[in-house]
Each structure stands twice: as structure tokens, then as C-alpha cells.
Amino acid sequence: MKFLAIFSILSLQIDCQMLYKLQCPVNNYAWGAKGESSMAAILALAGNHISHIDPNKTYAEFWVGTHQNGPARVIELGKSLEEAIRENRELVGEKESEKLTFLFKVLSVAGPLSIQIHPTKAQGKILHSKDPKNYPDDNHKPEIAIALTEFELLSGFRQHSQISDFLKLYSEIQELLSDEDRVQIDNLGSFGESSSKALKIIFSRIWRSEKSKLGVVVEKLANRLAGQEIKSQLDELIVYLASLYPGDVGVFAPIFLNHFKLQPGEATFLEPNMPHAYLKGDCVECMSCSDNTIRAGLTPKYIDVESLVEMLNYSETLLPKYIPNELADHTKLFTPKGIDEFWVQEVKGSTGAKFDLPFAESASVLTVLSGSANVTSAETRKPETIKKGEVLFISASRCGKNQPKIEISEDFWAFRAFQPSSSAISNFQN
Numbered sequence: 001m002k003f004l005a006i007f008s009i010l011s012l013q014i015d016c017q018m019l020y021k022l023q024c025p026v027n028n029y030a031w032g033a034k035g036e037s038s039m040a041a042i043l044a045l046a047g048n049h050i051s052h053i054d055p056n057k058t059y060a061e062f063w064v065g066t067h068q069n070g071p072a073r074v075i076e077l078g079k080s081l082e083e084a085i086r087e088n089r090e091l092v093g094e095k096e097s098e099k100l101t102f103l104f105k106v107l108s109v110a111g112p113l114s115i116q117i118h119p120t121k122a123q124g125k126i127l128h129s130k131d132p133k134n135y136p137d138d139n140h141k142p143e144i145a146i147a148l149t150e151f152e153l154l155s156g157f158r159q160h161s162q163i164s165d166f167l168k169l170y171s172e173i174q175e176l177l178s179d180e181d182r183v184q185i186d187n188l189g190s191f192g193e194s195s196s197k198a199l200k201i202i203f204s205r206i207w208r209s210e211k212s213k214l215g216v217v218v219e220k221l222a223n224r225l226a227g228q229e230i231k232s233q234l235d236e237l238i239v240y241l242a243s244l245y246p247g248d249v250g251v252f253a254p255i256f257l258n259h260f261k262l263q264p265g266e267a268t269f270l271e272p273n274m275p276h277a278y279l280k281g282d283c284v285e286c287m288s289c290s291d292n293t294i295r296a297g298l299t300p301k302y303i304d305v306e307s308l309v310e311m312l313n314y315s316e317t318l319l320p321k322y323i324p325n326e327l328a329d330h331t332k333l334f335t336p337k338g339i340d341e342f343w344v345q346e347v348k349g350s351t352g353a354k355f356d357l358p359f360a361e362s363a364s365v366l367t368v369l370s371g372s373a374n375v376t377s378a379e380t381r382k383p384e385t386i387k388k389g390e391v392l393f394i395s396a397s398r399c400g401k402n403q404p405k406i407e408i409s410e411d412f413w414a415f416r417a418f419q420p421s422s423s424a425i426s427n428f429q430n
């Protein structure tokens with residue numbers, strides 16, 4: 001009897017909160033940075049996820065999650081994280097499943113990714129039921145990107161009056177418009193809804209253009225700009241995109257979309273139907289686990305123009321920077337609005353700093369970018385030492401209100417991703 005009681009206390013203690021190191025994959029998409037210029041590769045090597053870096057290979061994305069195309073493995077248990085959770089439901093919070101609701105990535109971008117938008121939840125359902133081949137699930141796919149190095153991208157429509165100016169400056173593009181469409185150029189920047197309507201008419205006409213006609217106009221514009229002695233940044237970008245994707249409608253994207261750089265630590269949240277393309281640099285990205293992407297150019301893949309032009313949000317956006325919440329311990333918390341699949345916490349501290357990791361009622365994954373630290377789970381008191389490139393799975397805590405603690409051994413920088421519990425969402429005002 002006594003024996004049994006002790007045993008059950010022990011097993012309770014073990015189940016209370018577990019720390020596991022994960023082995024995670026890095027993929028070699030063509031737009032990734034090459035060899036050691038890729039932060040994703042450097043991290044993957046530092047954390048022993050790969051054995052060496054091939055200088056001739058691109059390393060694009062380091063993935064942390066349970067996605068079928070790149071599932072994390074629990075090193076100590078010799079099985080996938082998904083399997084480990086299925087066998088021990090205590091590892092995750094009550095509402096969480098064995099599949100993480102998010103995918104966390106480190107991206108190293110050398111060349112442009114395709115221009116794209118992602119649907120809302122309601123649109124995701126409709127797209128999936130109409131065309132399950134191109135839209136493999138029925139979910140939305142909000143994304144947040146946080147720059148690690150200077151990070152260049154296109155995102156959101158420019159001020160409409162500026163688009164109007166650019167359509168005149170890059171006048172070749174007007175060859176794709178009808179006389180009636182051309183009248184709309186001067187309606188861009190007018191008050192009220194007529195401006196967004198004008199943009200939709202112009203954008204739709206250009207994106208619906210016949211491929212051969214498009215090819216001619218893209219080349220004509222790119223050739224003129226390439227021949228100019230003095231080129232603006234925008235001219236350079238158009239010429240660059242045309243050299244990589246000759247004849248692709250996406251070459252026109254910088255005329256319509258904000259082109260800007262995030263400084264390290266700055267973030268952008270990509271709302272549904274907001275057009276975007278990453279161009280260069282390293283970032284961490286967290287997204288809900290979905291593949292629903294509608295492409296808009298800079299890609300050899302299928303472009304669903306009709307869904308694209310109907311779904312796009314044609315409003316002008318000021319530079320869409322996302323400002324995170326500052327927590328009491330000076331860490332930052334990214335809680336984009338309307339998202340219940342993920343929050344991201346930036347965990348940064350100097351040598352000797354010690355603080356709690358909050359929101360422990362959910363499981364989380366902590367990806368270390370630099371430095372080292374000890375994480376002590378709420379109950380076991382046995383620290384797990386983690387360093388650059390390593391990924392720690394911190395199971396949901398069953399130890400009441402106790403939080404895991406982190407003690408920094410060497411200046412430390414990491415990102416922690418998790419699905420917020422409903423009480424975390426309702427208690428936390430952002």
C-alpha cells in the first residue's frame with residue numbers, strides 16, 4: 001500500500017512537466033541562402049540537426065513543429081514529437097492535440113519567394129471544398145515574421161496615390177489596360193471606396209492578361225530600366241525580378257506593394273488577404289499549420305488569378321509593422337490579433353539573468369539563436385542546459401501555478417512558440 005502511494009507520487013512528479021530536446025529538419029528550397037551564409041544552416045549545424053554544411057547547397061528553412069513534411073523528433077525517446085504526445089497526453093495542455101497548431105521556422109532568404117496571400121478561415125473552407133488539390137486544408141494561415149538580420153520584403157498595397165504615380169512612371173504597364181481602365185488611374189487616391197474599386201479594376205486587368213502579352217510588356221519595361229544610367233531602388237528591384245522571372249506578372253508587384261526593410265527585432269504580421277513576398281535576409285516566422293496559399297507571381301507554380309483578384313484586400317496599408325507587448329521581465333510577447341493558434345515570446349537576457357517562462361499551461365518549443373541557459377522545469381528541479389541551435393520542448397505544466405525558470409549562462413537570445421490557452425487569451429489584454 002505504502003509502496004504504491006510513493007510510486008504514484010513519483011510518477012505524478014515525472015508527469016508534472018517534462019523537458020525534451022528536439023531534432024528538427026532544415027530544407028533546401030532554391031531561394032535559401034547558400035552554405036554558411038545561411039543562418040538556418042548555421043543553427044542546424046550548431047544544434048547537431050545536420051552533420052555538416054555543404055557550401056554548394058541552399059539552406060532555406062529550419063522547421064520546428066509536427067508538420068508531416070518536416071516533423072520534429074524527441075531525441076531522448078527516439079520518436080516523433082507527435083508520437084510522444086499521442087502516447088502521453090499529459091505533455092500538452094487540455095485543449096491541445098498531438099499535432100502542434102503552429103509551425104515555427106527560421107528562414108534564410110537569398111532570392112525572392114513567390115508573392116502570395118492567405119485566406120481567412122471562412123474563405124479557407126470555401127476554397128478547400130471547391131478545389132482540394134490546390135487548397136489542401138480548410139484553415140486560415142496567418143503569419144508573423146520577426147527580422148533577425150536586416151530583412152527586405154514587399155507587403156500590403158502602397159498608398160493609392162503613389163500607385164497612380166508609378167503607373168504613369170512605368171507607363172509600359174498601361175499597354176495592358178483598356179481605355180476605360182486607364183481612366184481609373186486618376187481615381188487612385190480619391191476618397192472613399194472608389195479608390196479601392198479603381199485599384200481592383202486595374203490590378204485585375206493586369207493579372208488576367210494573356211501570358212504572351214504580359215511577357216512582352218514585362219521585358220519592354222525591364223529593358224528600358226536596365227538601360228537607364230541612373231536607377232532608383234524601385235527600378236533596380238524591377239530589373240532584378242525580371243532577370244529571375246522573365247515575363248512573370250510578379251515583376252510588377254513592387255509598383256503596387258510597399259517595399260521596405262525590417263531591422264533586427266522588428267516584426268510584421270501578415271493579415272488575411274494582404275499580399276506579400278520576402279526578398280532577402282533572415283527572420284523567424286510563426287504560422288498556423290496550414291498550406292493555404294494563393295500565389296500572385298514570381299513562381300512557376302499555379303496562379304489562381306480569379307480567387308486572387310476577388311480575395312485581395314485592396315486597402316492601402318501604412319508600413320505594416322507589428323509592435324509586440326513588453327512583459328514585466330523585459331521579454332517580448334507577440335500576440336497578433338484574432339489568432340488563437342500561436343503566440344511567440346522573444347526570450348533575451350544577459351549572463352546571470354534569471355526569470356520565469358510564463359503561460360506554462362501550454363506546451364511550448366524554445367529555439368535558441370545564441371548563448372546558453374539552464375531551464376528548470378516547475379517540479380523536477382533538474383536543469384536542462386541549452387545552447388545555440390538547440391530546440392527545447394517544454395511540456396505543459398501540471399504543477400499548478402508553478403512556471404519553469406530560465407537562468408542565463410551566456411548572453412542569450414531565443415524564441416518560444418506556443419498555442420495560448422483560452423485563459424491566457426482572455427486574461428491578456430493586447
Ligand SMILES: *[C@@H]1O[C@H](CO)[C@@H](O)[C@H](O)[C@H]1NC(C)=O
Binds near residue numbers: 054055056
Ligand atoms: C561545389 O561546386 C563546385 C563547382 O560546381 C565544385 O567544383 C566543388 O567541388 C563543389 N564543392 C562541394 C563541397 O561539393
Ligand SMILES: *[C@@H]1O[C@H](CO)[C@@H](O)[C@H](O)[C@H]1NC(C)=O
Binds near residue numbers: 314316317
Ligand atoms: C484591409 O486592410 C486594411 C488595412 O490594413 C484593414 O484596416 C482592413 O480591416 C482590411 N479589411 C479586411 C476585410 O480585412
Ligand SMILES: *[C@@H]1O[C@H](CO)[C@@H](O)[C@H](O)[C@H]1NC(C)=O
Binds near residue numbers: 374383408409
Ligand atoms: C547550468 O547547469 C549546469 C549543469 O547542471 C551547471 O554546471 C551550471 O553551473 C548551471 N549554470 C547556471 C548559470 O546556473
Ligand SMILES: [Zn+2]
Binds near residue numbers: 116117143276
Ligand atoms: Zn505567406
